Amino acid sequence: MSGDAGGPYLRSGQVAERAGVNVQTLRYYERRGLITEPARSPGGHRAYPPETVTLLTVIKAAQRLGFTLEEVAELIGDGRGGRPAPDLRARAQAKIAEVDARIAELSAVRQALTQVVSAGCGSLTRCACPDCPLPSTDLAE
Amino acid sequence: MSGDAGGPYLRSGQVAERAGVNVQTLRYYERRGLITEPARSPGGHRAYPPETVTLLTVIKAAQRLGFTLEEVAELIGDGRGGRPAPDLRARAQAKIAEVDARIAELSAVRQALTQVVSAGCGSLTRCACPDCPLPSTDLAE
DNA sequence: TTGCATCCGGTACCCGGGTACAGGCTTACC
DNA sequence: GGTAAGCCTGTACCCGGGTACCGGATGCAA
The missing domain is CATH 1.10.1660.10 (Multidrug-efflux Transporter Regulator; Chain: A; Domain 2)
Known part of the structure; x- marks a missing residue:
């Protein structure tokens, strides 16, 4: 100043x-x-x-x-x-694609988590719920 | 075997x-x-x-x-x-909240990126476009 | 001129989830 | 009993984005 x-x-x-x-x-x-x-x-x-x-x-x-x-x-x-x-514009567009991919991944995770919740799994190791989704958590990775 | x-x-x-x-x-x-x-x-x-x-x-x-x-x-x-x-169910629910928060963050980033793209910013340091969104990238962080 | 804040370079540490390497010991098979 | 594959411990390294600490030198003001 x-x-x-x-x-x-x-x-x-x-x-x-x-x-x-x-x-x-x-x-x-x-x-x-x-x-x-x-x-x-x-x-x-x-x-x-x-x-x-x-x-x-x-x-x-x-x-x-x-x-x-x-x-x-x-x-x-x-x-x-x-x-x-x-070019910043091009980079930004590529970054948008990355962000979208990441969001898609997270959405799949979210989906699998809601299945765990709704199936009522109580424990990772000793889940007593029928059709437990835990072993088949694929997430297409 | x-x-x-x-x-x-x-x-x-x-x-x-x-x-x-x-x-x-x-x-x-x-x-x-x-x-x-x-x-x-x-x-x-x-x-x-x-x-x-x-x-x-x-x-x-x-x-x-x-x-x-x-x-x-x-x-x-x-x-x-x-x-x-x-309780796995409770943990899974908490994790869903985390995932949602992360997705929201990424959506805000995505939003800001599309603004950069649509405003036509060509360069970070010398952006010649009017109403350049770069300085005001807040993302409410 | 003295005192204190600041800055210097170099190095090590943090998070999370592993991976790699060195130098020796065990195990398995022939 | 020889030989190779596999295993052991301990330690160091990787990514990304910094942060912290150390001993010594500088800058600035009173």
Whole structure:
């Protein structure tokens, strides 16, 4: 808020606080290639440009969309590095397919669970109910 | 196949093969308390009763229902140990609630992803589309 | 100039469910 | 009695996403 004279660089603790992230996480993301290595003070302390905070919120948004850090790294790295930029739209569509598959799996599990409940199985090992669904829990896996 | 004279005990490799499980997994389950320590041959080799194979298929069935190994251990351990036996039906109902919650989360993610797709965002970092949903991806988390 | 907060690098640990490897011992069969 | 397959214990590693701790160096303000 006060001055930004000479260069508004932030130290790691400031970036972490503004982005709502642990300081260790910052270095972790650096190792994973999600954020580029920032400039350093003469003593070796990291000096981040303020955009890093924005970048971190973008990373967190992408994570919430179900992308892994590796995928986020790819998505962020487009433009730089010369590799063909991965299209976010295409990636999002592929991710929707993944999510749908996962939901389908969970629905099958849910189905099997309701069968267990309605059949009245009382115990895994000694189920006394007739037509116990336990041994035949296939889930088409 | 041949004789079962004196005791139809199985060695770890036989149990593993019949249950479709790795031998290491057997010992892992033993450490985790899912299967009790079997008898030993004079030389120290494990000698399993044949029921162990059935138990392993039960464990795998429970896993497919979404129970963690710790939960399976509890469910199996009922009857023995004197603790009040956890009711499988109740556990299954609770698990259904968990599954439903997870499905709801994934549906929200799916929703957000379709917004990204339909808004036409091309890039995480430099999205040129109007009313880009990326910064406001809340998912009510 | 001194004191304290912060940062540094490196390493180890956490969760869950296993898998793999090393170096030795047993068992089974011929 | 030889030989190979199988088993033993103990330990380390894998995935993903971080978190924690250590001893030492820096930064900043009074």
